[in-house]
Amino acid sequence: MSVEENVVLEKDAAWEPRIVAFFCNWCSYAGADLAGVIRLKYPANIRIIRIPCSSRVNPQFILRAFQRGADGVLVAGCHPGDCHYVTGNYFTRRRLTLFKRLLEFVGFEPERLKVRWISAAEAGRFAETVKEMVEEIKYLGPNQRVREIK
Amino acid sequence: MREMAGILQQEAARLLEEGVEVFIGYAAGSGQALARPFFATRPEEAANLVFNPFCVHNLVKYLLRYPDRKTAVVVKGCDGGAVNRLVEERHLDRAKITLVGIPCSGMLERERVLAELPPAAKVEAVEDRGSAYAVYTTRGEYLFEKKEHLMAKCLACVRNNPTGVDLLLGKEAMPVADPERDPLEGVRKIEALPAAEKAAFWDRVFGRCIRCYACREVCPACSCIECAFEQAVPGWQQGAMWVEKAKNLPDSYHYHLIRAFHVAGRCTSCAECERVCPVRVPLMLLNQKLAKEIEALFRGAPAGACGPLCAYSPEDPDQFS
Numbered sequence: 001m002s003v004e005e006n007v008v009l010e011k012d013a014a015w016e017p018r019i020v021a022f023f024c025n026w027c028s029y030a031g032a033d034l035a036g037v038i039r040l041k042y043p044a045n046i047r048i049i050r051i052p053c054s055s056r057v058n059p060q061f062i063l064r065a066f067q068r069g070a071d072g073v074l075v076a077g078c079h080p081g082d083c084h085y086v087t088g089n090y091f092t093r094r095r096l097t098l099f100k101r102l103l104e105f106v107g108f109e110p111e112r113l114k115v116r117w118i119s120a121a122e123a124g125r126f127a128e129t130v131k132e133m134v135e136e137i138k139y140l141g142p143n144q145r146v147r148e149i150k
Numbered sequence: 151m152r153e154m155a156g157i158l159q160q161e162a163a164r165l166l167e168e169g170v171e172v173f174i175g176y177a178a179g180s181g182q183a184l185a186r187p188f189f190a191t192r193p194e195e196a197a198n199l200v201f202n203p204f205c206v207h208n209l210v211k212y213l214l215r216y217p218d219r220k221t222a223v224v225v226k227g228c229d230g231g232a233v234n235r236l237v238e239e240r241h242l243d244r245a246k247i248t249l250v251g252i253p254c255s256g257m258l259e260r261e262r263v264l265a266e267l268p269p270a271a272k273v274e275a276v277e278d279r280g281s282a283y284a285v286y287t288t289r290g291e292y293l294f295e296k297k298e299h300l301m302a303k304c305l306a307c308v309r310n311n312p313t314g315v316d317l318l319l320g321k322e323a324m325p326v327a328d329p330e331r332d333p334l335e336g337v338r339k340i341e342a343l344p345a346a347e348k349a350a351f352w353d354r355v356f357g358r359c360i361r362c363y364a365c366r367e368v369c370p371a372c373s374c375i376e377c378a379f380e381q382a383v384p385g386w387q388q389g390a391m392w393v394e395k396a397k398n399l400p401d402s403y404h405y406h407l408i409r410a411f412h413v414a415g416r417c418t419s420c421a422e423c424e425r426v427c428p429v430r431v432p433l434m435l436l437n438q439k440l441a442k443e444i445e446a447l448f449r450g451a452p453a454g455a456c457g458p459l460c461a462y463s464p465e466d467p468d469q470f471s
Binding site: 060091094096104106109117 | 349440468
């Protein structure tokens, strides 16, 4: 999709938010997969990137996603205590709690970055999270913070 | 201040004779109301050392130039923490370093001093009079009230006397902090703004950043051998860069947020980043905000060698479930 196309789309009433999602391989990605297998409906605004563990998410990934046109970023991993690598998501929890507050401090709407724990069995929770996030971001409109205009 | 220079020179000469290879301190600078870092390697060079309220630099980062040599460095209360930081992160060997602590009653903000001194006046001596500094110049005596002329960080300082040093020179300094003043006032002001106004404020602030990276170069916590904002492979075989070389607002956001986040929990609030900034980006607002949140979220919880973000506790607050 070219940049010009995006601009046209955003002016359009039919603008759809784009959400970049970082899902951990062991829980959340499998949860999203399950949602597909059991044919749950969820909005198609989400682009999932599979990562080995939620602690793989460098805060730079989040910023870069916003820079390149994401309207929201969703990070999901195993529930604390269930990490495939034992402690990974505990670090994620500290890191992203803090990073979210930093983003809010520089003027991001808190709804733009969401972190959720989604296990491999929680297909419903995955679908709910995506629905909820798409609704919130539709209400906020396209993200303009730190967005690169080229 | 005179007698302090005397004690300092004497101790430095003694240390250099006793086997210290480099003594890092301050010498008179080339300009008005200015000091500069000074590296003495021979006992006779110690005579150049000074200490006055213009010695604003944090000298600790210079130790990274001499990781294998026996060094001594002059530290104020606010600089001391940086040594522990670098030692804990195994950049430096504490056994090779002699910390020479000097009690400090606040550093003068150079711009505010220059605004009142006539350009031809050469500073000859400075005397601490408790609530003010008396500056004797070739054009007479000037009095600088501390409440109005100190650097912002000094007005909230509770570390006037260095701790954990090997050698403490001079008399204990009286605190200069104003108890009425809220050190986090700036942070709270911005927190109270709605998102759109916060955005406008930071757009303005980061918009003037020229990305000279002085804040990174001077920071004792920014000590990675390879920086995320440099090319891992310089030259034509360029790797992907996180930020472009050209100045643009989104990349300035990226740089500043990641810089602040990278030193989160490791920042020793020496405020050097803010001092060296040529366009006056209020970097300490970001650092203080992170320190404040860390205190609120992870207070009393375990912290690793590189701060609270290198550790975890199952009892940490969870806002994501």
